Amino acid sequence: MSHSDSQAIQTISTADNAPGNAPGKRKKLFTIFAGVVAVVAIGYGTYWYFIGSRYVTTDNAYTAVEISQVTPAVNGIVSEVNVVDTQYVHQGDVLVVIDSRDATLALAQAEADLGRAERRVQSYFANDTGFVAQVQAREAEQKRSAAQLLSAQADLQRAELDLRRREALEKSGSVSGEELTNARTTVLTMQANLKAAEAGKIQADANRNATVGAQKASTVLTANTTVDTNPEVVLARAKLEQAKLDLERTVLRAPVEGVIARRQVQVGQRVQAGTALLSVVPTRSMHVDANFKEGQLSQVHLGQPVTMKADIYGSAIEYHGTVVGVAGGTGSAFAVIPAQNATGNWIKVVQRLPVRISIDRKELAEKPLSVGLSMDVSIDTRGKSGSGSENTAMNSSAAKSPTL
Template identity: 50%
Template structure:
């Protein structure tokens, strides 16, 4: 009996071992089938990826490092004054020419009134100068008449002197014969001296008259130089006064600040009663109908990229269902790191090459922008078709 029990145990263990071997074989077979299937799947995926890359992928570059940007307009007052009315607020849409802020016009109005008075004064001075020329011309003619009169007096004095000289010589010739008295000779000598003095006075009178006419002529020339070749409207002083008046009127117009472009108001920094400084920004206007995309591509991606190539752009705001069609309009003049506030200093001993990104600008279709407006700073994804 003891020998029969081991024999039975051996017969029972043999079927169990064969069954385990069969199960192991089935598992190995199943594993081989799945490995083959996985290998075939990887091969198919690799073939599909290779076909996609050859037919499509190698002709496309893309990036998600792209953002919406725009040429925003800064609104700055051109004069300093107090804000008396603010007509817009942040997020408000405005059209070009809409009134944004009104400044106190009192000082500007006073300046316009002063400029108008200065212009009237300049016109009055021109008319006065023009009329003075006629008066000075009359004075020159009067001085010419004085010269004629002085010369006539000089001729008379010369005749009187000649007569006195002849009388004196005649009486002096008769003194030896006693035909004339000493008193007569003395009287003749006195008359001669008086005639000679009168002649000198007449000569001085001619010179004085000539000098007076010269002075009058100089005044006339100087006065005519102020008006020669000019009219009341072309006189330099009048033109300068007109310019000051136009400047004052322009400052008065600038008390009303208007929108320079169409867009949306952002960063409003002015309140009623605040005194704004000339040239200090008080708000910005974003032209949402003219936004563009600045996309930052890796330098290796740009080997085949050229200006004018089409690009497809999607926004995180609308998702992949909304696709914008644009084109490349330009490349930045430098990489992002070179244009940073503190550019990288690569000329050092611890230099490590870092792939750089170059911004390029993509203009979008205005109709698509109107249908799906964007805002500055939104994230975008850009894909460029190099085959086109």
């Protein structure tokens, strides 16, 4: 640089630092600063209006699902285990088989009991028919015995009258001693016949009453029923159906489509009814439980659209869903040892409320998720409710809930 150039630069610098130019420079700087603040304010206002006030987000969200636990309904020894952990199964696939021999024997016994009950009830109806004939026979016998009793009474009266006549004629000698003896013998015979007739009448009455009583007892067993509707047959048939059901339950099938998890059963193990054997995770029916701060939920309501990103796939993959439910209480409210805020020193802690969010089934099928994965969730509080019939079906009653 030449000496003349250095002098020119020094002259310009001296002119800029002159006292008369200082206020103009400050004014220029304040103008620039005010412009920057205005741009920032306008930018933040625009962001808040279009984005900040519209979306609520959280990274405190995790995938969840209604896990199906497989438990046996009958006791027995496990003969087959057809699945392992992480295996994918379809609804209806055979998972575990319990030895069915005991159930088969119980079924055969139930079938025999049903046959025996049907035959026993058929005999009741046959007895009813027989009792009608027996009662008629007993009533005829009762009538005959009554007639015989009347006849015996009449015969005795005639014999006694004949005896009194002969005794009256005995003094005059008109009747021989032999005739009188025969008359007396006839009276004794008629008295014996009367006693026999009375005993026969008593026996006939007893026989008729016994037969009628037996008929009533038999009628009670068959009253207002048929062989098929008789209580004994109905009970035996119910036990047969239960035996068939127990036999079917020796084969445990997948209740839903999903992935096997927590398998705790082995071949040869004796299991009791209700014992947890394994679980089926329906990965295609996944949802997200997002824990939002209480201050974020003032504009959140059911049916709003949601976008989600899973850490396992990164920000390149985006899932869509809707808000389908809000928990009835915060996590601390349902804790094993809930907070006792009414005692001791108190520090306010912002609470989080779980929000249930559905996931589009098509997107979930293309990019499967597992239970417990971390998610980033963003709810569009100005979006239209009801983004699909699938989400509505997941919580039809929740659609009637009021805005939070």
